[in-house]
Amino acid sequence: MSAVSSKLAERFNKIREQVDVAEMYAADGAPMSAMQNLVDAIATIHGIIEPSPDQNRQPMPLERLVETVEGALHRRKSEEIAAVPWVAEAIGLHEPAIRALGEVAALAEQQYRAALVEWIGRDWTCLCVVSCAEDPATACSLSGRRHVHPAIPGQPGVYGPCPVHLDAPGDL
Known part of the structure; x- marks a missing residue:
């Protein structure tokens, strides 16, 4: 046999x-x-x-x-x-494909950790909106450029320059 x-x-x-x-x-x-x-x-x-x-x-x-x-x-x-x-x-x-997936996963984990560190270190005293272009209903003439919409206290619907982001124009 x-x-x-x-x-x-x-x-x-x-x-x-x-x-x-x-x-x-x-x-x-x-x-x-x-x-x-x-x-x-x-x-x-x-x-x-x-x-x-x-x-x-x-x-x-x-x-x-x-x-x-x-x-x-x-x-x-x-x-x-x-x-x-x-x-x-x-x-x-x-x-080789499994190793490549592992490398992608490791890179994603590094990016996620970096985003967490950035989020933890962010200055949360400023509540201004960085860009309004994402919502067409609230988009303004400055959409597409870095700008802010901080509300002016006591004047609803009126926006001025951000006291934290001095380099970004307000929606005046």
């Missing part, structure tokens, strides 16, 4: 065992355990029909790989999933 046919025979034996165990669980009144063993048998059958990707084939799309691993996490521990050879191989094929 060749090595390939013995591996295939091992897989068929594994499927038979998984189905037998599922039948025992069902007979003992444990439908969830029975179902889990049937799902495992289906996964083994699927592995025979669609073998793991190799270097000459297109890798499984990253989205599908992530969905597959997330789905497996409902039944298995991370260590068990990582022990499956095709999972490690599929992740390895996507390693």
